[in-house]
Amino acid sequence: MLTIDSATYEQIVAHARRDHPDEACGVVAGPEGSDRPVRFIPMLNAAMSPTFYEFDSGDLFRLYKEMDERDEVPVVIYHSHTATEAYPSRTDVKLAQEPDAHYVLVSTRNGADSPTYDGEVEFRSYRIVDGVVTEEEVRIVPAYDQPAQ
Template sequence: MLRLAEDVHAEVVAHALAGLPNEACGLLAGPVCDDRVTRFFPVRNAAESSQIYRLDDAEFLQVERTADAENLALVAVMHSHTHTSAYPSPTDVRDATAFDPFGALQYVIVSLKDPEPALRCYRILDGVITEVAVTVEG
């Protein structure tokens, strides 16, 4: 289960909308050894594309430093789908396998294809997609 603080959920959805027409991306972090997400770090989509995302390398390193300094663990990678459902595409699966071969991270996808954004979460390991339940906590 992925537990999102209410303000983090709002930040993630707002970042996805602000990224239009391109996909938006970012990183989520929380206390070490905990499934709570307490921080969202927006990261520039270096691909500048409406169909793919690539976390900006320099911003990614800065987020890692900040998370370490705050004793937080990176929990998930977030990106938006501008015209498709909140389900990993073949490209998402390929990229997750290359970026996170041990399946340590979760992948949050915000779909913007409908008027109401939809947020879902997955684990991707060895090409296998497993949905993770998401709760938003006030």
């Protein structure tokens, strides 16, 4: 199960809406061994594509170096789908290289890209290990010391 605070959830959704029609992508880092996503790090989609995302290799290298210096790991790796459901594509599965990470997908299809959209946003989380995709429950909490909404 992914437990995420509402502020970080909102930042991920806002990033997906802002970058639409291109896919948005980023990482939420957390203390090593905690499974707690606390530091939101939006990244540039180097592919600048509505159907594919790619982290810039230099940015990714710097991010991993910084996380290493801070004793952090990528707890959440997120991206958006602009025209399809929030489910990992074959390419997403192939690129998933962090077996301990939660892979979050946000769909901005059907008007969910609009800042004034008040409908339900499709926000789903998966574990992807050795090509096997397992959906997991998402629990949104106001803060990490408070119960789920």
